[in-house]
Amino acid sequence: xxxxxxxxxxxxxxxxxxxxxxxxxxxxxxxxxxxxxxxxxxxxxxxxxxxxxxxxxxxxxxxxxxxxxxxxxxxxxxxxxxxxxxxxxxxxxxxxxxxxxxxxxxxxxxxxxxxxxxxxxxxxxxxxxxxxxxxxxxxxxxxxxxxxxxxxxxxxxxxxxxxxxxxxxxxxxxxxxxxxxxxxxxxxxxxxxxxxxxxxxxxxxxxxxxxxxxxxxxxxxxxxxxxxxxxxxxxxxxxxxxxxxxxxxxxxxxxxxxxxxxxxxxxxxxxxxxxxxxxxxxxxxxxxxxxxxxxxxxxxxxxxxxxxxxxxxxxxxxxxxxxxxxxxxxxxxxxxxxxxxxxxxxxxxxxxxxxxxxxx
Amino acid sequence: xxxxxxxxxxxxxxxxxxxxxxxxxxxxxxxxxxxxxxxxxxxxxxxxxxxxxxxxxxxxxxxxxxxxxxxxxxxxxxxxxxxxxxxxxxxxxxxxxxxxxxxxxxxxxxxxxxxxxxxxxxxxxxxxxxxxxxxxxxxxxxxxxxxxxxxxxxxxxxxxxxxxxxxxxxxxxxxxxxxxxxxxxxxxxxxxxxxxxxxxxxxxxxxxxxxxxxxxxxxxxxxxxxxxxxxxxxxxxxxxxxxxxxxxxxxxxxxxxxxxxxxxxxxxxxxxxxxxxxxxxxxxxxxxxxxxxxxxxxxxxxxxxxxxxxxxxxxxxxxxxxxxxxxxxxxxxxxxxxxxxxxxxxxxxxxxxxxxxxxx
DNA sequence: GACTTTTGCCAAAGCGTTTTACCAGCGGCT
DNA sequence: AGCCGCTGGTAAAACGCTTTGGCAAAAGTC
Numbered sequence: 001x002x003x004x005x006x007x008x009x010x011x012x013x014x015x016x017x018x019x020x021x022x023x024x025x026x027x028x029x030x031x032x033x034x035x036x037x038x039x040x041x042x043x044x045x046x047x048x049x050x051x052x053x054x055x056x057x058x059x060x061x062x063x064x065x066x067x068x069x070x071x072x073x074x075x076x077x078x079x080x081x082x083x084x085x086x087x088x089x090x091x092x093x094x095x096x097x098x099x100x101x102x103x104x105x106x107x108x109x110x111x112x113x114x115x116x117x118x119x120x121x122x123x124x125x126x127x128x129x130x131x132x133x134x135x136x137x138x139x140x141x142x143x144x145x146x147x148x149x150x151x152x153x154x155x156x157x158x159x160x161x162x163x164x165x166x167x168x169x170x171x172x173x174x175x176x177x178x179x180x181x182x183x184x185x186x187x188x189x190x191x192x193x194x195x196x197x198x199x200x201x202x203x204x205x206x207x208x209x210x211x212x213x214x215x216x217x218x219x220x221x222x223x224x225x226x227x228x229x230x231x232x233x234x235x236x237x238x239x240x241x242x243x244x245x246x247x248x249x250x251x252x253x254x255x256x257x258x259x260x261x262x263x264x265x266x267x268x269x270x271x272x273x274x275x276x277x278x279x280x281x282x283x284x285x286x287x288x289x290x291x292x293x294x295x296x297x298x299x300x301x302x303x304x305x306x307x308x309x310x311x312x313x314x315x316x317x318x319x320x321x322x323x324x325x326x327x328x329x330x331x332x333x334x335x336x337x338x339x340x341x342x343x344x345x346x347x348x349x350x351x352x353x354x355x356x357x358x359x360x
Numbered sequence: 361x362x363x364x365x366x367x368x369x370x371x372x373x374x375x376x377x378x379x380x381x382x383x384x385x386x387x388x389x390x391x392x393x394x395x396x397x398x399x400x401x402x403x404x405x406x407x408x409x410x411x412x413x414x415x416x417x418x419x420x421x422x423x424x425x426x427x428x429x430x431x432x433x434x435x436x437x438x439x440x441x442x443x444x445x446x447x448x449x450x451x452x453x454x455x456x457x458x459x460x461x462x463x464x465x466x467x468x469x470x471x472x473x474x475x476x477x478x479x480x481x482x483x484x485x486x487x488x489x490x491x492x493x494x495x496x497x498x499x500x501x502x503x504x505x506x507x508x509x510x511x512x513x514x515x516x517x518x519x520x521x522x523x524x525x526x527x528x529x530x531x532x533x534x535x536x537x538x539x540x541x542x543x544x545x546x547x548x549x550x551x552x553x554x555x556x557x558x559x560x561x562x563x564x565x566x567x568x569x570x571x572x573x574x575x576x577x578x579x580x581x582x583x584x585x586x587x588x589x590x591x592x593x594x595x596x597x598x599x600x601x602x603x604x605x606x607x608x609x610x611x612x613x614x615x616x617x618x619x620x621x622x623x624x625x626x627x628x629x630x631x632x633x634x635x636x637x638x639x640x641x642x643x644x645x646x647x648x649x650x651x652x653x654x655x656x657x658x659x660x661x662x663x664x665x666x667x668x669x670x671x672x673x674x675x676x677x678x679x680x681x682x683x684x685x686x687x688x689x690x691x692x693x694x695x696x697x698x699x700x701x702x703x704x705x706x707x708x709x710x711x712x713x714x715x716x717x718x719x720x
Numbered sequence: 721g722a723c724t725t726t727t728g729c730c731a732a733a734g735c736g737t738t739t740t741a742c743c744a745g746c747g748g749c750t
Numbered sequence: 751a752g753c754c755g756c757t758g759g760t761a762a763a764a765c766g767c768t769t770t771g772g773c774a775a776a777a778g779t780c
Contacts, residue, residue, distance in 0.1 A: 057766035227647035287587035417736035
């Protein structure tokens, strides 16, 4: 019912050559000399038998498993993880590698065990991933194998890493609002002490600054970065004095809360209020009405980048030369939907130059 | 910088015994006789060296890699995939197995290639998964290895499978509405010809029937199962004659559309309209206001079930005896949030209850 | 024709395990 | 004394592959 897979021996026997020769031709060994006719014969037999080398045996001999581990604190509890995994998986497959999955559930003890098994399975390298951008310290046991950091960074300068451009996303999101003529721009942010919070705020401030708009404390409000938090802060901004004509939200979930707040206050998006945010969680961004304009976090790209660079390291001269580790910061492209318009006409602040546009 | 991992030879040498003995004690071979003192010594040395067997070598010898493949049409393009993967991964880890990831992107050619490499890596079994419940035919090449179907079924009676209880979820969702006193219950469904569509509809009808409520065609509307579709059908149901007091939605995205429709019509949820749906996509169900009561699809559980049964098969006597394949249908538990209440008081069905409004 | 070189191929070692088969020593029994 | 059976181990074969080092035969070279 389940015929055994053919081995290299079978191919050799049927082709009337030694296993050595089969190995040579199938691996296209340049230094080996084999007559054209023989080569073809071997290849035919191999194809006919559907032969594929046993990865275990090959890995054992070559001391390389052609396998990568994706070790993550929480796999897939967030929709993002999916994209990271997908990006990593596809790039790995493209390059002829395979991905193994490990998740620690944020438990140090589990992490130890996982590392043990992953080492035991002879993975050639590991992607150390977190489900949101933060600083980590990789467990010492992992020193035995090349590592690249995915969506996180560490103090160790020897470790390559890839993270999203938090600053740039904040900057460009704000800029998009400015381009549409907004000058009173609120920022609904979160309260966690993470790179995204700092970076997006800096981006927001710089964009304002560059447009010669004064940063005003009362236009930024922080809460937990979920829908209810967005609702609360949104309400706060929209009912306070000096109501903004646009709000930049820390993420799509908070934007969802802001939508609700706007509705309750009787503001229509985008006519009365423009909204932009970060994440591009399609389920929200497309489901909201009007569609939410938002900066896409490059999860897929980060996954692919990490794999690509890990493999590059592995394949270059032994892999552990002390080459300077690259630290990538990937851009967050904007995805335009319908949540941004020009600000409503109003007798806006007499003194300052009205929305002159600034072209683009 | 990267010390080689200790081998069984190292342990044997340091413990002053043969590798055979080391293998015996580390694998707890019952039939082997080894003196207590020796056993302890070996174990100590192994621990001190941090020895762990080389999985490749072991796999080669044992003809078993202790590795499972998760082969999926589209990994992780949906948030669900995450849960499936997580469930599978955690169960596998718990049982001492490892998961490898393959995704085909719904491309038959890619699938062939993936199967080749997966076979090459000597996975012991594969989980054939789809990202929504449907009928599939597994590629013949996979006949070489035990398979279990995840979130899909096939004509082949030899293949175990696990899918969600579509019928039950429809039945119970409707029942929940009935329990709250609703008798005019709309159904916003989708247009795809898949088991979920059939099953949920049957569940809906049976629940009505059991409560002696007549099934009425004009209370069910179908559209594509996204938010806009939900909006359109929701609007249709809510503005038509004989407006329902509750709507059962095919999924959370459609429910999101129904929320919008209700809002536009001036209906408040749950006071004027109760809503229940299926999926429990937390990002929506929790983000909506009020929170959406919805039936959770047991993705995590399905992943775990599939792994557990696949491993059970593998570990029972050779694995491919023609034992009757189990076909599991997992329940979808209800997750109650705030979208269901008793129907608004109204002079219900005298002859034909006009749109009495019910306030807002 | 006696060499060197090139061509074409193969034997065997080794990768790190598990597993089968065997063996030496010893105490107890007849 | 001879035999048996138990205890505590070990040697060696295998798993399927890659790779090193060779070695005949064919082809050049002078």
